[in-house]
Amino acid sequence: MIATLDDLDVEGTTVGVRVDVNSPIDDDDTLADDARLRAHVDTLSELLERGGQVAVLAHQGRPGGDDFVSLASHADRLSTLLDQPVDYVDATFSEAAREAVRDLSNGGCVVLENTRFYSEEYMEFDPERAARTHLVEGLEPVLDAYVNDAFAAAHRSQPSLVGLPSVLPSYAGRVMESELDVLGSIEETDAPRVYVLGGAKVSDSIDVAWSVLEKGLADHVLTAGVVGNVFLIADGVDLGDASSDFIYDQGYWDEIDRAADLLDAYGDRIALPRDVAVARDDDRHELGVNALPPGDGEAAMDIGDSTLDYYRRILADAETVILNGPAGVFEDERFQTGTRELYGAATDIPTSIVGGGDTAAALRTLGVEGFSHVSTGGGAALRMLTAESLPAVTALENAPQRPAADD
Ligand SMILES: Nc1ncnc2c1ncn2[C@@H]1O[C@H](COP(=O)(O)OP(=O)(O)OP(=O)(O)O)[C@@H](O)[C@H]1O
Ligand SMILES: O=C(O)[C@H](O)COP(=O)(O)O
Numbered sequence: 528m529i530a531t532l533d534d535l536d537v538e539g540t541t542v543g544v545r546v547d548v549n550s551p552i553d554d555d556d557t558l559a560d561d562a563r564l565r566a567h568v569d570t571l572s573e574l575l576e577r578g579g580q581v582a583v584l585a586h587q588g589r590p591g592g593d594d595f596v597s598l599a600s601h602a603d604r605l606s607t608l609l610d611q612p613v614d615y616v617d618a619t620f621s622e623a624a625r626e627a628v629r630d631l632s633n634g635g636c637v638v639l640e641n642t643r644f645y646s647e648e649y650m651e652f653d654p655e656r657a658a659r660t661h662l663v664e665g666l667e668p669v670l671d672a673y674v675n676d677a678f679a680a681a682h683r684s685q686p687s688l689v690g691l692p693s694v695l696p697s698y699a700g701r702v703m704e705s706e707l708d709v710l711g712s713i714e715e716t717d718a719p720r721v722y723v724l725g726g727a728k729v730s731d732s733i734d735v736a737w738s739v740l741e742k743g744l745a746d747h748v749l750t751a752g753v754v755g756n757v758f759l760i761a762d763g764v765d766l767g768d769a770s771s772d773f774i775y776d777q778g779y780w781d782e783i784d785r786a787a788d789l790l791d792a793y794g795d796r797i798a799l800p801r802d803v804a805v806a807r808d809d810d811r812h813e814l815g816v817n818a819l820p821p822g823d824g825e826a827a828m829d830i831g832d833s834t835l836d837y838y839r840r841i842l843a844d845a846e847t848v849i850l851n852g853p854a855g856v857f858e859d860e861r862f863q864t865g866t867r868e869l870y871g872a873a874t875d876i877p878t879s880i881v882g883g884g885d886t887a888a889a890l891r892t893l894g895v896e897g898f899s900h901v902s903t904g905g906g907a908a909l910r911m912l913t914a915e916s917l918p919a920v921t922a923l924e925n926a927p928q929r930p931a932a933d934d
Contacts, residue, residue: 529707529923530698532570535672537577539633543670544571544700545584545687547677547903548601551888552593557600561608562891563679563884564601566903568608570676570700571636575609580631582670584619584687586643586680595643602638613638619645620665628669642687650685654922657690667694673926676700678707679884679904681919688919697926702903707920709880709900710911713744716878717846720745722912723838723869725752726852726883729779731909733757733786735851738913740793746845748797749838751830751854751865753779755800759827761786762799764816769826798841802831804855804862811861829855829862830869839872847878850886851909857889867893874898882908 535542546567551559558564574581583605588595602615614637618624627637642648647660657663663686673695675681680688681703691697699707713720722745724732732754739745750758756770761783774780790797802815805825813831814821821827830838842848850873854865866889873879874897881887881898884905890896902908910917 529920530696530926531704532573532674532698532701535674535698537574537579539578540671541580541582541628541631541669542574542672542674543582543584543666543691543695544574544674545677545680545691546570546700547679548585548598549587549679550601552588552596556596558604560888561604562887563903564604564608566702567676567700570674570702571605572609573701574674575611575634575636578633580628580633581636582628582631582666583636583638584642585638585677586648586687587641588643590643590649596641598638598641605636605638609636611636616640620662625665625669628666642685648685648687652684652686652689654684654689654693654918654925657684657686658693660686660690662686663690663694666691670695673697674700675919675923676702677919678703678902679907681904681917682907682910684918689922692919692922692926695927697923699923703923706902706904706908710882710902710908713849713880713912718746719845720847720849721747721749721842721845721876723749723751723848723850723873724754724852725750725850725854725866726886727753727777728852728906728909729754729757729774729777729782731906732852733782733789735909735912736789736797740789740796742914745796747841748793749841750797750799751834751869752852753777754852755830755854756803756827757782758786758790758797758799759816761790765820766803766827767820767822767825769821769824773826798838800830800834801837802833803827804829804831804865806861811864828859830865835865835868835872838869842872842876845876847880848873848876849880849882849912851882851912853886853889857893863893866890867895870895882912
């Protein structure tokens with residue numbers, strides 16, 4: 528059983544709140560998209576309005592990446608979103624950070640520096656060991672409680688996610704609570720249930736497909752994106768060198784055998800694209816699978832109209848649809864049709880659940896809305912869909928005793 532903000536006596540309490548604001552970053556190292564920050568406003572404003580002192584903890588990017596930047600611009604943006612001053616300190620657990628946390632007044636908020644600026648935060652630990660890291664030992668003395676709202680990072684076993692809840696009374700924030708509510712009870716949704724697996728995370732998607740087909744959760748699995756291309760090759764279709772080289776370069780060649788095994792075991796419930804779109808003379812050009820392979824250098828970048836018709840027919844009977852990953856290279860206008868149309872059709876289904884950071888961004892760009900739930904998580908959502916436990920959620924379940932709520 529996980530405690531929520533309803534169980535926390537907030538007034539006068541100093542709370543460390545782990546959020547996931549990992550976002551696209553502009554060339555000047557500032558935030559390019561604030562959707563993930565906006566998702567946490569409810570949790571943060573509730574804690575502040577109830578008289579808490581809030582220290583925000585988050586990661587941004589991965590070491591070595593262009594998006595591995597400070598959280599200064601996140602703090603600025605948060606101040607606008609919360610409509611109150613938000614401090615920022617370029618330290619996470621040193622004396623400077625502790626001083627900034629101790630200086631907070633009731634209703635005050637400070638953003639601590641990118642947790643991944645410290646090497647331990649980019650390692651995986653079991654909770655006991657994570658509790659003895661510098662970050663946890665540095666912050667624990669100045670915090671009374673811990674709130675985890677970072678569902679999108681809950682599949683990581685890092686100190687700010689599993690170490691702090693080992694030593695502090697801990698609670699799920701509102702984002703975490705609603706994600707667990709929806710994604711934790713997929714088996715209670717109405718059948719027929721259709722899973723749409725697109726995007727580029729082929730191994731993860733095949734794991735999801737195995738799991739949901741084996742458990743009888745999926746009546747149909749529709750494949751698209753790179754995932755669909757891997758299934759086509761597994762089914763004996765010659766997609767040409769460009770797509771095959773791409774799959775090989777991404778390290779997914781071995782997944783073709785797994786996809787073939789899956790087709791052997793559950794082929795009657797797996798739908799494959801019937802046509803693909805390639806770039807020809809700078810335009811979109813659609814080819815039925817019987818007309819493949821495409822021309823030299825032409826890669827399968829999207830699903831075509833006949834696949835969309837086929838998938839729409841399957842979706843028409845669905846009560847629940849769960850979608851992850853775009854149907855094509857949506858960053859290129861010529862290959863947005865598959866994602867726009869397929870996801871658009873899903874909004875007509877009574878229950879429609881979308882997972883994936885890139886997918887959510889694609890849908891915003893394409894203006895597709897009206898889903899029952901759009902998850903903030905990519906990898907975390909996929910892991911929940913296979914009914915695997917998430918380390919940060921387990922850490923919340925095992926967190927120490929807490930003070931009683933104030934109302
Ligand atoms: N046919 C295709 N060929 C090559 N790339 C493709 C194809 N279809 C989709 N993609 C790419 O897949 C990427 C998104 O897939 P991904 O699996 O990362 O989505 P996601 O699960 O929403 O992401 P996140 O990791 O942010 O949660 C996009 O960059 C898109 O261009
Ligand atoms: O964007 C995400 O999926 C989360 O922030 C986790 O990021 P990570 O994959 O770099 O751990």
